Amino acid sequence: MLTCSRYFYSVTHFLSPPITTTTTTAVNHLFSRPKPLLLSPPRSYSHSHTMNQDNNKTNTHHQLHSSIEFLTQKPYSPPLWATGLGPVPSHTVSLGHLPTPIHRWNLPNLPRNTEVYLKRDDLSGMQLSGNKVRKLEFLMADALAQGADCVVTVGGIQSNHCRATAVAAKYLNLDCYLILRTSKVLADQDPGLTGNLLVERLVGAHVQLISKEEYGQIGSVALANALKEKLIKEGRKPYVIPVGGSNSLGTWGYIEAVREIEQQVEASGGRLKFDDIVVACGSGGTVAGLSLGSQLGALKAKVHAYAVCDDPDYFYDFVQGLTDGLNAGVNSRDIADVLNAKGLGYAMNTSEELKFVKEIAAATGVVLDPVYSGKAAYRMMEDMAENPAKWEGRKVLFIHTGGLLGLYDKVDQLGSLVGNWSRMDVNESVPRKDGIGKMF
CATH class of the missing domain: 3.40.50.1100 (Rossmann fold)
Incomplete structure (x- = not known):
C-alpha cells in the first residue's frame, strides 16, 4: 500500500x-x-x-x-x-x-x-x-448556517438520496420531510418497509406520498415549495434540498x-x-x-x-x-x-x-x-x-x-436468478452429540 x-x-x-x-x-x-x-x-x-x-x-x-x-x-x-x-x-x-x-x-x-x-x-x-453523501456535506452545512430546523426533499419511492438525507438530518438533529413519488395505485397506501423505506421510517422521517401523475403535472420544485410554505406557517424553519441534491x-x-x-x-x-x-x-x-x-x-x-x-x-x-x-x-x-x-x-x-x-x-x-x-x-x-x-x-x-x-x-x-441453494445432506455416518452448541 x-x-x-x-x-x-x-x-x-x-x-x-x-x-x-x-x-x-x-x-x-x-x-x-x-x-x-x-x-x-x-x-x-x-x-x-x-x-x-x-x-x-x-x-x-x-x-x-x-x-x-x-x-x-x-x-x-x-x-x-x-x-x-x-x-x-x-x-x-x-x-x-x-x-x-x-x-x-x-x-x-x-x-x-x-x-x-x-x-x-x-x-x-x-x-x-453512495454519491449523495458528498453533496449533502455541502447542503447540510448550508442548512445549518441558515438556522434550519428541518429539511425537505423529493425523490422516488426507493430514492437513495431521500434515505441519505433522512439519516444525515437526524445525525444533525434536524427533522426530515420526504415527498416520495410512487404509482397512483400505491399513493394512498402504507408504502411498506422495503429497502430505503425501512431506513427512512426507522429514523423518523415524515413520508408524504405523491402519485407519478400528480408529480408530472406539478413538478418537484413546486411540490417542495408547497410543503415548505406549509411548514413555515406551522412555525418551522425548513431548508429545501432539490432532487438528488443536484x-x-x-x-x-x-x-x-x-x-x-x-x-x-x-x-x-x-x-x-x-x-x-x-x-x-x-x-x-x-x-x-x-x-x-x-x-x-x-x-x-x-x-x-x-x-x-x-x-x-x-x-x-x-x-x-x-x-x-x-x-x-x-x-x-x-x-x-x-x-x-x-x-x-x-x-x-x-x-x-x-x-x-x-x-x-x-x-x-x-x-x-x-x-x-x-x-x-x-x-x-x-x-x-x-x-x-x-x-x-x-x-x-x-x-x-x-x-x-x-x-x-x-x-x-x-x-429466479439466484437459485443456488440446497438442503444439506448429512450422512448417517457423521457422529451425533446431542445438546452441543449455543442453540441448545
Whole structure:
C-alpha cells in the first residue's frame, strides 16, 4: 500500500488474460467464456522502507483526525484549480467515510489492454452510503448556517438520496420531510418497509406520498415549495434540498471528489492515469462535478455519463445550468459525454439488466444497484462489446454510486436468478452429540 500525507490509496490488482477477439456483440454473452482471474505479482516500490514508515504514521494520524471530525462542521477551502469558481462554499459537514477506495475491477471479456477500476463511493458509509453523501456535506452545512430546523426533499419511492438525507438530518438533529413519488395505485397506501423505506421510517422521517401523475403535472420544485410554505406557517424553519441534491452547491461534492481522486492517483507513484471516467446519471449533480473537476484539474479524463432517466439533451442542459451557476464558463457538451441508459424507464429493469447485475456479482464480488450503477455498467459493457476499438488500451475509472438497498425492491424479479441453494445432506455416518452448541 502506498500512502500520502492526506489520502491513502488501495488498489487490488486482478488480471485476466487479454482478449484477442471481439466477436461478442451482446452483454448477455459476456460471461460465456470464463477465464481464470489471477492475482498480479506484487509491484516493487521506489519509496524507502523508512519513508513508508513515516507516511504510514502520517496517514494513521489523518485517518484518526478524520474519524474525530465526523459529524462536525468545518471551514472549506477548494482545490487550487477551483478557486475561480463561485460562490465557494464557506463550510462543510463531515458525513462520509472518505476517501473511498479505488481498486482494479476484474471484469471478464474486456477489450484488448483495457483496464477498469472502481471508485467505491458505495462504501462512503452505511445508512449514508453512495454519491449523495458528498453533496449533502455541502447542503447540510448550508442548512445549518441558515438556522434550519428541518429539511425537505423529493425523490422516488426507493430514492437513495431521500434515505441519505433522512439519516444525515437526524445525525444533525434536524427533522426530515420526504415527498416520495410512487404509482397512483400505491399513493394512498402504507408504502411498506422495503429497502430505503425501512431506513427512512426507522429514523423518523415524515413520508408524504405523491402519485407519478400528480408529480408530472406539478413538478418537484413546486411540490417542495408547497410543503415548505406549509411548514413555515406551522412555525418551522425548513431548508429545501432539490432532487438528488443536484444544484450548484451540491455540485461541489464531486468537485471535491475529483481532488480526492487526484490525491489517490498521485499516491500511486505515477502508475495510474485514467483516460475515462464512467458514472450513472440520475439528477445531474455528480456528472457536473466530475466533468468540471476533471476539466479544470489534473485528471483530464473524459467523463461518460449514462443517463438512467430523461434523455441526454435534458442532462446537457441541466449540467450547463449547474456549471453556469458556478461561473465556470464551460460548455457542458465539451466536458461530458452523456449517453442513454434508461431502458424501460427510471427504476424499471429488463431481465437482461438484472441478469447482468447478478452475473457481475458472481464474477467479481461487486454488487451493483439496479437503478443507477447497474444500468451504467450494463451499457458500458455493451458498448465495449460492440465498439471495442473505442476502449482498447484505455484505463477506465467507474464510479460506483451505491444504492444497494434498491435491490430489495427487485427481489421478486431476482428470485429466479439466484437459485443456488440446497438442503444439506448429512450422512448417517457423521457422529451425533446431542445438546452441543449455543442453540441448545
